[in-house]
Amino acid sequence: MANVKLLYHYLITHFFKICLLPLVALVATKASSLTQEDLQNFWSHLQHNLLTLTILFAVFTFGSTVYFLTRPRPVYLVDYSCHLPPAHQKITVQKIRDNIKKNFEINPSLKPLGEDSSLDFFYRILERSGLGEETYIPDALHSVPPLQTMAAAREETEQVIFDAIDSLLANTRVNTREIGIIILNSSTFNPTPSLSAMVVNKYKLRSNIKSINLGGMGCSAGVIAIDLAKDLLRVHKNTYALVVSTENISRNAYGGDNKSMIVANCLFRLGGAAILLSNKPGDRRRSKYELLHTVRTHTGADDKSFRCVKQEDDEKGKTGISLTKDITSVAGRTITKNIATLGPLVLPVTEKLLFFKTYMHKKYFDDKVKHYVPDFKRAIDHFCIHAGGRALIDELEKSLGLSPVDVEPSRSALHRFGNTSSSSIWYELAYTEAKGRMKKGNKAWQIALGSGFKCNSAVWVALRNVNPSVNSPWEHFIDKYPVKLDL
Secondary structure, three states, X not given: OHHHHHHHHHHHHOHHHHHHHHHHHHHHHHHHOOOHHHHHHHHHHHHOOHHHHHHHHHHHHHHHHHHHHHOOOOOEEEEEEEOOOOHHHEEOHHHHHHHHHHHHHHOHHHHHHHOHHHHHHHHHHHHHOOOOOOEEOOHHHHOOOOOOOHHHHHHHHHHHHHHHHHHHHHHHOOOHXXXXXXXXEOOOOOOOOOHHHHHHHHHOOOOOOEEEEEOOOHHHHHHHHHHHHXXXXXXXXXXXXXXXXXXXXXXXXXXXXOHHHHHHHHHEOOOXXXXXXXXXXXXXXXXXXXXXXXXXXXXXXXXXXXXXXXXXXXOOOOEEEEEOOOHHHHHHHHHHHHHHHHHHHHOOHHHHHHHHHHHHHHHHOOOOOOOOOOOHHHOOOEEEEOOOOHHHHHHHHHHOOOOOOOOHHHHHXXXXXXXXXXXXXXXXXXXXXXXXXXXXXXXXXXEEEEOOOEEEEEEEEEOOOOXXXXXXXXXXXXXXXXXOOOO
């Protein structure tokens, strides 16, 4: 059956080429029988029909000019850099237990906030989360008691953002005065002046820069920032766009006992990424990828979707991010809508025909027939699924029919770095590069989900065999992965 399906895909994919073969053979046969006298007659015919020839040439020239002037400007990913925190910021499950115990000893009044049932729930989630023993948290949360001040939050954000940008600028050697667009996304930490203004000040970016700060858009904001940068680069010629994706956990760690809010403490960890995009034709040769598609899906018009991930106060006035039981069904529905839009853009004709056939059969003949799940592996070579948690990765692996190797970057990023929010998809792409799997022409699909509820996709094509950048976050321990987890 597999061989029959492969034959079907080959025939449909190369249908027009196969149809052209008889025509090519006919033309070749006729051409081989032409004499010198036939060629002279043809040339004479052209000379006596200069007007027709001139009109055809003018139409061709005009059409070519219109095409080249109106086609979308290609957007290149020159390089990107992920923040690798220092070793002293690593956190283990035992260190978390010790810190909680010390906090209770220092301040016994916190004990009611840490009811035994809530703590047991917290530890169970932590042990089954898929996170390893080498993830990172900021210095403010290593402190006992934790420092949840504005100063501590700024210190964390500056550490992550500046380190990622410094590494990116060192690798690309781009003059900061050439950067015309800066887009920074951070969902829950948005001080005044904005974080994008902080970057402008630090790197002395030019005064006419297009500076945009995205807040409150959750873990999917990284792709939103890429999509926005793409639109701006197609308007503003010959420039660079700097995109920075991060999240702050110093100020947003939850200190109560509401189980729906405790889950975020188990998953979120320190991280961030800086990405340099360009629309300069000359940058194609040195860039890693070209952006092919971005698809954004927002189901916030539905109340369940809007409320399934929400920052709010618990009954005791403690602020946290609550995750409702609806999040699984909401995520599934939103992903389905996103895939339905992306599929026609990337899938080969063979998969589209199979899907259409099943759809028509189900609608008009037998509604018990299951929908055909397109084989995205025929269009996509690498998958970067947001490392939002083990359950999310498991669900997408099952629904998209992926193999363990396909979701290996996501599982490895979750284990090594935890859920770094909007930047997780870049740690996953870096993993694929570090493993030496990204070859010229390969396509990578970044899938991100976030509050609202949103599912956003970005599809890239590799412009060369991509090697890991200097200071890759996987540089010193890529050989340890993948790891086998007993959960």
